[in-house]
Amino acid sequence: MPAVTETIETIDRLTDGGYKYGFETNIEMEFAPKGLSEDIVRLISAKKDEPEWLLEWRLKSYRAWLTMQEPNWARVRHPRIDYQDLYYYAAPKREAPKSLADVDPELISMYDKLGIPLNERAALAGVAVDAVFDSVSVATTFRESLAKVGVIFGSISEAVREHPELVRKYLGSVVSPGDNYFSALNSAVFSDGSFVYIPRGVRCPMELSTYFRINARNTGQFERTLIIAEEGASVSYLEGCTAPMRDENQLHAAVVELVALDEASIKYSTVQNWYPGDAQGRGGIYNFVTKRGACRGRKSKISWTQVETGSAITWKYPSCILQGEGSSGEFYSVALTNNYQQADTGTKMIHLAPNTTSTIISKGISAGHSNNTYRGLVRIMPKAHGARNFTQCDSLLIGDQCGAHTVPYIESRNQSAKVEHEATTSKIADDQLFYCRSRGLSEEDAVGLLVNGFCRDVLKELPMEFAVEAQKLLAVSLEGSVG
Amino acid sequence: MLEIKGLTAKIDDKEILRGIDLTVPDGEVHAIMGPNGAGKSTLSYVLSGREGYEVTGGSVLFNGRDLLAIEPEERAAAGVFLAFQYPVELPGVGNANFIRTALNAVRRARGEPELDAVAFLKEARSAIKALKMPDDMLKRNVNVGFSGGEKKRNEILQMALLKPALALLDETDSGLDIDALKIVADGVNALRGPRFSALVITHYQRLLDHIVPDRVHVLASGRIVRSGGPELALELEANGYAGLEAA
């Protein structure tokens, strides 16, 4: 089946240029038939030449999924998803290239349009990029210099072939297939994603970055990411994406697992800008993600930073399981919703061990007719003596048609634990807008400035170049929300 | 030149400005005095384009341009600057970033090249020095946690960097200590020249010792009820506004 060919111009005409990144490339795609069955799971596994144990794992997950129900507790609404009406496998037709020179020029030019000049950016910023085009990784750079220090950074399919013992040991060890409906689905049909392994004592010499892009009509995207930091290792990982314009809703159900051993630290940053649907709420990505990190070792640290502006629906709770004594978890989040977007996002901090600490800073911005919910769980288990949590949860409303909701769950089963929760809701005040405009700023620039100010505590956690990107993204996402 | 003719304006159906006539030629500084609630701040807001004020009549021309027809940011680009009676706090927005963004927005609108961060910081540092403000003023969030006097000085800092053609100073002297008053006055005087004019709203003669106005106007109940030279301020200081409103 040929891919849909559209030019940027056409799309711009259709959308008034509203979604800057809304175009598709015309690389030919190869699809598996629609729908989900054991046969499809077998086909996916076979296409990837997977070992028997992985096929079995997928099948077990699939059977578990069949017995489960879509969760309905989140404050999001959408038409019923017909899981038999989706494709579960799509890949560019050519073989995965060995180097950048082998990458389809069409694809390279698409990345350029997205502002991701692989070669330049990688060289200039010292960032290694594992770009995921639909389901198969097509370009990886800097792998050699990473290999020198023993860092493994590549696609998970590759890791299954080259480091099966690592994958087998850790895959599903943080998010078990049966954890929830979407993780079961993902475990059955995951297409590809990134694999990172940082050996003992190694600080990863560069930031690792993956750009995602969904590019096939009706294709569910099921990324699977696994990051392991051995004792004393550290890594900063960046995930960012934009998606092409389309009418139908697209399901995305990724799973990300992080494992930090003794004194290891993992920083995982996301800027998410998938197609949110049009101003009337049509189309857009459904994003049901399970992200979880296990601080297995003592004094290990996992930090999630996310800037979420895209998707029609976001269902996402990056979490930390604090198993190691003195380990710490952090969650810094900006979730912006506009028009008819719905976000139900937050975190879970599960304190299992003594002296564990967690910090949650959440900034929710709602504009238009959108709904933005923060849902956070802080659970202190009986053995977590001296555990501490600090939660700051701020909501900003733009206009009076939108909603902001804060749903904190605090469960403390240890007397010595200290849990603090602060929450505020504010609006951009007219006098703030006028003050800015009287200085020469347009209303949109003024809102952008004020929103960035509101998010500052989170944005400053992002790596520099990501922070700049995120600031622009916030401003672009709010266009048309005032005045 | 600023020319206000027969300006009337309402808030929530309440008439506040009831026919203002006022001309400020280029290069002149005029003081506006008058009792609390007379409409002084309202006049400054209407001139700078704040929403919520309904202009029901009259006209405002600045250098021939109809100010009432354009947006607040366009007025800023045209050279209008309001030093607020109550400067607004912008949490999370760095002062330097704010002023530079504003300056570059105005420069863009005027077709001038933008200032890069280095060039801006150089200018800002020297302005800060002239205003005897602490250096960390630039790093802090706009007006957040500033003392009353610091907020007023921050308005003057913005004015010094934006270099307006028409400055509207709304009680910038209130809450300033004697030294700060002098510094603020110096800030205004430094801009004085043939292409600069200002409306200085104040309750106190002492500011006018430092910023000597070309004219003094008394605004009462939404009208200019008296105008005169600098000596009028002294007279008001001695006698108050009694008897003026009836005029």
Ligand SMILES: Nc1ncnc2c1ncn2[C@@H]1O[C@H](COP(=O)(O)OP(=O)(O)OP(=O)(O)O)[C@@H](O)[C@H]1O
């Ligand atoms: N938003 C508003 N709603 C209703 N009345 C208002 C509003 N803003 C101002 N007013 C009224 O308009 C009148 C003029 O107010 P304004 O602030 O212009 O006075 P002022 O001359 O600046 O006084 P002051 O010397 O105290 O600063 C006052 O009676 C005030 O109560």
Ligand SMILES: [Mg+2]
């Ligand atoms: Mg006033």
